[in-house]
Amino acid sequence: MIKRALAALLTSLIAASAFAVDAETVSKQLELKDGSTVYIFEDGKMGMEDRFGRPFMMKEGHVMETKDGQKVMMMGSEVWRIERMHDLYRGSN
Numbered sequence: 001m002i003k004r005a006l007a008a009l010l011t012s013l014i015a016a017s018a019f020a021v022d023a024e025t026v027s028k029q030l031e032l033k034d035g036s037t038v039y040i041f042e043d044g045k046m047g048m049e050d051r052f053g054r055p056f057m058m059k060e061g062h063v064m065e066t067k068d069g070q071k072v073m074m075m076g077s078e079v080w081r082i083e084r085m086h087d088l089y090r091g092s093n
């Protein structure tokens with residue numbers, strides 16, 4: 001009986017930590033001048049979201065300008081990670 005409760009507890013702990021790892025993959029979020037958002041993942045790669053919150057592709061090397069005038073160069077185009085993030089936080093839409 002105790003063993004079974006322990007196993008259940010372990011399973012939920014593992015599930016919780018897997019979720020935490022996913023949540024940590026975005027290290028920075030920048031608002032762009034045109035209203036879109038860049039998500040910078042922990043490995044330095046990025047994903048784009050338009051001003052309506054829809055993920056979109058952007059060519060690597062593209063220079064973007066943030067609202068406060070910073071220039072950021074596109075590294076990677078991790079559309080799938082943005083979509084996965086949406087599935088995790090907003091439910092699939």
Ligand SMILES: [Cu+2]
Nearest residue numbers: 048058064074
């Ligand atoms: Cu971009």
